[in-house]
Amino acid sequence: MLLAMPGLGHPLFSVSAERADTAGGFHHVPVLFEETLHYLAPAPGKTILDATLGGAGHAEAVLGRGARVIGIDRDPAALANAVVRLRSHGEAFVSRRANFAELAKVTEELAPNGVDGVLMDLGVSSHQLDSAERGFSLRSDGPLDMRMDPSEELTAGEIVNTWEVEDLANLIFELGEERRSRAVARAIVQRREEKAFERTLDLADCVASVVKQVGRTHPATRTFQALRMRVNRELESIEEALESVAAILKPGGRLVVISFHSLEDRLVKRFMQRRSKKEIDRPEWPEARPNPELAFNILTKRPVVAAKGELDENPRSRSAKLRAAERI
Numbered sequence: 517m518l519l520a521m522p523g524l525g526h527p528l529f530s531v532s533a534e535r536a537d538t539a540g541g542f543h544h545v546p547v548l549f550e551e552t553l554h555y556l557a558p559a560p561g562k563t564i565l566d567a568t569l570g571g572a573g574h575a576e577a578v579l580g581r582g583a584r585v586i587g588i589d590r591d592p593a594a595l596a597n598a599v600v601r602l603r604s605h606g607e608a609f610v611s612r613r614a615n616f617a618e619l620a621k622v623t624e625e626l627a628p629n630g631v632d633g634v635l636m637d638l639g640v641s642s643h644q645l646d647s648a649e650r651g652f653s654l655r656s657d658g659p660l661d662m663r664m665d666p667s668e669e670l671t672a673g674e675i676v677n678t679w680e681v682e683d684l685a686n687l688i689f690e691l692g693e694e695r696r697s698r699a700v701a702r703a704i705v706q707r708r709e710e711k712a713f714e715r716t717l718d719l720a721d722c723v724a725s726v727v728k729q730v731g732r733t734h735p736a737t738r739t740f741q742a743l744r745m746r747v748n749r750e751l752e753s754i755e756e757a758l759e760s761v762a763a764i765l766k767p768g769g770r771l772v773v774i775s776f777h778s779l780e781d782r783l784v785k786r787f788m789q790r791r792s793k794k795e796i797d798r799p800e801w802p803e804a805r806p807n808p809e810l811a812f813n814i815l816t817k818r819p820v821v822a823a824k825g826e827l828d829e830n831p832r833s834r835s836a837k838l839r840a841a842e843r844i
């Protein structure tokens with residue numbers, strides 16, 4: 517069943533900076549705010565699992581509509597902020613620091629009968645990007661860290677200072693989709709022979725020496741993306757989380773995923789297609805057979821993107837794509 521969505525430019529979809537939490541220096545404007553609520557459909561009596569609490573803007577709105585929220589984030593700073601921001605909601609909000617790859621474990625503990633909605637708003641928060649000391653930004657100087665969960669061992673510094681040139685090139689090509697990946701890897705290895713990389717701007721300058729700037733995008737953006745995705749094993753976590761969602765959603769429960777680049781979106785799109793096909797057909801079979809993995813109805817034929825008002829106000833929304841599905 518496709519839900520009726522108000523059209524682009526509808527006042528319902530204008531975004532307000534007030535939704536950002538700026539308390540305690542934590543700043544993040546949730547993207548596709550109304551669209552997310554539309555598809556998650558929070559209401560009294562429902563339990564929604566927010567797998568990416570971040571600045572807790574989406575979670576606060578879900579609580580505001582009377583649902584209970586189980587919140588997860590792997591970043592202790594995000595979790596601590598969310599706990600303060602949402603404390604007035606009392607027992608309606610519970611949280612755990614966890615990787616969403618462990619979605620099933622957290623749900624088993626906190627909502628053994630399952631949940632009515634799962635939200636995954638992927639990637640990093642503005643707060644993480646703006647905190648130079650976390651090492652995510654290529655515009656402000658910081659250590660080459662990039663860990664969302666600081667208790668993990670692998671950092672971006674370790675990758676650029678120790679990986680073989682071939683492995684670096686493959687990583688930057690596969691997760692950064694950087695066409696100049698080999699030149700970037702060679703430049704990194706050559707430079708580190710003189711002096712190991714320690715700071716983000718140092719690395720950004722090295723990459724910029726071999727990649728031309730196109731438009732306003734910094735030439736090191738794709739390399740930084742690849743490093744961040746590898747440090748946090750982002751695609752693997754998304755895959756694991758998606759595979760466990762069907763088991764924790766009650767019938768009629770909704771899965772809403774917001775992604776920010778093509779590799780993430782492709783994973784989500786393929787997952788939803790595979791789990792919503794009624795039948796599978798193979799040339800060697802005399803006829804199509806029922807799909808044993810059938811679990812969802814897709815609610816968004818095409819990904820939902822930000823309307824003009826939001827695009828003007830929040831540059832992060834430019835690459836956001838929302839896909840939603842309903843548990844059968």
Ligand SMILES: C[S@@+](CC[C@H](N)C(=O)[O-])C[C@H]1O[C@@H](n2cnc3c(N)ncnc32)[C@H](O)[C@@H]1O
Binds near residue numbers: 572575588
């Ligand atoms: C884009 S922000 C979410 C923003 C949030 N929806 C809001 O309204 O403020 C993404 C958050 O997800 C967290 N995150 C990313 N990958 C994660 C994972 N595998 N497990 C748990 N949290 C994750 C990040 O630490 C970050 O805080």
